[in-house]
Amino acid sequence: MAGIYIHIPFCKQACHYCDFHFSTSLKYKDEMLHALIKEIKLQKSYLNGETIETIYFGGGTPSVLDGDEISRIINTITELHTVSSTAEVTLEANPDDLKPDKLKALKQTPVNRFSIGIQSFFDEDLAWMNRVHRGQEAESSVKRAQDAGFENITVDLIYGYPMLSDTKWKQNLDKVFELNVPHVSTYSMTVEPQTALAAFINKKKQPPMNEQQSAEQFMVLMDAMQAHGFEHYEISNFCKPGHYSRHNSNYWKGVKYLGIGPSAHSYNGDTRQWNIANNAKYMQALETGKLSAETEELTEENRLNEYIMTSLRTIWGLDLARLNQIAKGASDELLKAGAEFFDREWISQKDNVIYLTATGKLYADHIAAGLFF
Template sequence: MAGIYLHIPFCKQACHYCDFHFSTSLKYKDELLQALVKELHLQKSYLQNQSIQTIYFGGGTPSILSANEINLLLDTITGVHTVTTDAEITLEANPDDLDKAKLHDLRQTPVNRFSIGIQSFFDEDLQWMNRVHRAQEAESSVKRAQDLGFENITVDLIYGYPLLSEQKWKHNLAKVFELDVPHISAYSMTVEPRTALASQISKKKQPPMNDRQSADQFTLLMDAMQTKGFEHYEISNFCKSGHYSRHNANYWRGINYLGIGPSAHSYNGEARQWNIANNAKYMQAIHADTLPAETEILTETNRLNEYIMTSLRTIWGLDLDRLNSIASASANDLVKAAGPYLEKEWIIQTENKIHLTQTGKLYADHIAAELFF
């Protein structure tokens, strides 16, 4: 059981907060697609013949691709890997790309799940983020997809930025509940280095993000999701019963995956591998039958800490037996270190599992870091 991630490094324009690898020029799109095809062949042994249960088109903006281009990549995958008949195949999409004609075309592909980057239902907020789409497109794109038979849809929202009042955040949540999608991802606005937002803040053209606002809006989010019957199965992810993102859930549960494309990461249980984040250098290397990647062999401490970080974020929690399988007696050390957070009721222990409480979810990264070996 394994997954494949395809990085499509193209966008129409740069969102002010985004630090993912992409280009706003489509000049070399055809050449890069051919490089992705070739890399799939070069990397065919990475997953050691494991069957593929999830495929994820990320970016960038994968919905820039035509149906024929998507099928080219999927046909290549099925040519070099065994893909299960019930594989989850996700396409990240911007609302402005999902017009009726594009959706009709996408019905001719195996794509069976959309991740739609809505972010907000307010035009002024979308403009502040430098998003391409507008609020009306966000709503209509979901409805069009549903009308054409795409039911497995997740949407992204962002909270914790200066323009987002409590009233506007409640409106965004009410609107997304009204759309009746089975999965919602919501992220606190993060100021990443070398982004337009970071530059604006450093020049005092924008105020910094407010931690108190983010915490309050996260709490409001958790309460609203619980009221509407959504499972909070990972810090930033909520779903109706049975609608987990299988691909992302596999990341958090330590399942192997292969990343294809510039900046894409791979994991095989023993090491991490990541491709160069440069389109030209990536294509040049692939053309020369060379993988433009670096590899890190994970030490025992690396594996312990990665498991702590990822497992604590999920509904499944941290399994002390699994921790001991990585390094004997490590569970005892962790339980001792967890004492202060058990007392504060930020975490709870039930038999051999440790979970974050709702209050603890506000401090997830801090708690994980304090439990690291």
């Protein structure tokens, strides 16, 4: 079992908070598509013949591609790999791209899941973020996708920024519940270096983010999701029973995956690999039949820490037996390191598995760092 991630490095405009790799020019879209397909062919042996269970188009904004372009990429994958007949094929999309004609075309492709970047239903908040769409478009895009026969939909929301009062945050959540989507991904607004938001804050044009506000809105989020029957299966992700993101769940469970495209990462259990985050250099390398990737051999410590970081964030927890499979006796060391977190009731143990408590979820990164080897 394995997954394939395709990074589409194009956006119509730059959101003020985003530090993902992308270009706002579509001038070289055809050349990039050619390079992506070439990399898929060059990397055909990376997953050692594992069956592909998930394909995920991320970015950037993959919905700038048309149905034929998406099909070309998927067809190349199916020619070189065994793809499960029940594979989850996700396309990240901006609301303004999901027009009726586009949805009709996408219905003819293997895409069977949308991840729609809504972020907020309030126009003033979307303008502050420099999003292309507005609130009504966000709501309409979900309804259009549902009307077109797409039921497996997740939406993204952001909280913890100055313009978002608790009242507005609850209204955003209520709108999602009203739309009856089975999966929601939520993110606290973070200020990444080299973004427009960071520059605005440094120049005192915007106030800094408030950690207390983020924590309180995260608690509101958890309560609301539980009340509406959603499982909190990963720190940032909630779903109705049985509607986990299979692709992202595999990341957290340590399943192998191949990343295609500039800045994309790959993992095969023993090594981690990442492509250069530069469109021109990525395409130039592939034009000469070479990969633009660096590779890191994972040490025992790397594997331990990665497992701690990913597993602790999930509903499935950190299995001490699996930790000992990576390194003999590792569980004893981890339990010693975790004593203070048990005392504070930030983590708990059931049978042989460590879980975050509701309060512990507020400190997930801090706890993971405290347990690292």
